[in-house]
Amino acid sequence: MAAVLQLITVRVAFVALLALASGCSSLVFFPMKPWVQNPANQGLAYEDIVLIHEDGLRIHGWWLPAKGDARGTVYFLHGNAQNVSTHVMSVRWLPAQGFNVFIPDYRGYGLSDGEPSLPQVLEDIQLGLDWLAASGRLNDKPLAVFGQSLGASMSTVVLAREQNQPLYQCAVLEAAFTGYSDIASDVMKRSWLLWGFRPLVVPWMPGDIDPVDHIADISRPLLLMHSKEDEIIPYHHGETLREKATQPVQFQPLLGSHIESMRDPSVQGRMLEFLYDQCGVKKINANVSSQTQADALTF
Numbered sequence: 642m643a644a645v646l647q648l649i650t651v652r653v654a655f656v657a658l659l660a661l662a663s664g665c666s667s668l669v670f671f672p673m674k675p676w677v678q679n680p681a682n683q684g685l686a687y688e689d690i691v692l693i694h695e696d697g698l699r700i701h702g703w704w705l706p707a708k709g710d711a712r713g714t715v716y717f718l719h720g721n722a723q724n725v726s727t728h729v730m731s732v733r734w735l736p737a738q739g740f741n742v743f744i745p746d747y748r749g750y751g752l753s754d755g756e757p758s759l760p761q762v763l764e765d766i767q768l769g770l771d772w773l774a775a776s777g778r779l780n781d782k783p784l785a786v787f788g789q790s791l792g793a794s795m796s797t798v799v800l801a802r803e804q805n806q807p808l809y810q811c812a813v814l815e816a817a818f819t820g821y822s823d824i825a826s827d828v829m830k831r832s833w834l835l836w837g838f839r840p841l842v843v844p845w846m847p848g849d850i851d852p853v854d855h856i857a858d859i860s861r862p863l864l865l866m867h868s869k870e871d872e873i874i875p876y877h878h879g880e881t882l883r884e885k886a887t888q889p890v891q892f893q894p895l896l897g898s899h900i901e902s903m904r905d906p907s908v909q910g911r912m913l914e915f916l917y918d919q920c921g922v923k924k925i926n927a928n929v930s931s932q933t934q935a936d937a938l939t940f
Contacts, residue, residue: 670757672750676726683733701752702745712739713783713922718792724751731903745769766799774808783810783921789900793817794852801858811862811920818878820851857887862919866893873899
């Protein structure tokens, strides 16, 4: 993740002024087109899914079927860099636990058409949610939305829409930020090269889709997770979102680098606990440790 942070810092320096003329989306998205792998490399069955917007723009994703009878489905929204071929590592354990997984790429990422921009990418998330609701693949089993980093931040706004509340049963948001100006300022303050750009860039970041202004409108059970050692999105963002949330909310402090904790069996177990207790998922004997990181660590 240190390398990703360096990449973000260097790129921000070169695109900061250009971003002023393009809605600052260049500061948010770092898409990669080539795949590193496909799910078969991880021993996972998968199906290519192509969703089509009304304007013809195509969104590509993978459907990872549960091993055995499905107990539920997880709609996974990944972070701002790379594409599904790398982010699949965060959810590769879920099919073995009885969950289908739908993991799409946003526009401009992987095989998806177009160029990523805000607020248009929010409609890619909406498209996936609408497809899941209409696909017949849920089979009356719970749908959990799981977002990481930028995916968690963007999905907060979509999940808060009143018409979407009946479409999912719970949400897990890891390493979300409070707002686009907030995270842009945090990133730019870390570098002397970027410090001087802050007055030019931060005021132009989108403000009407800040997660901190929408999280209170989510009425479904919510698990917020954030690492105290997160070097990309500081821990205080997670704490602020917890304070603003009004729905039944659980907050899980983590340790480790940005969005790497989900590869830890104890954190996987924490997420399963939440799905069992708050999402209506039928509990069975799982292969993932039930010990949570809250049990294992002292904060």
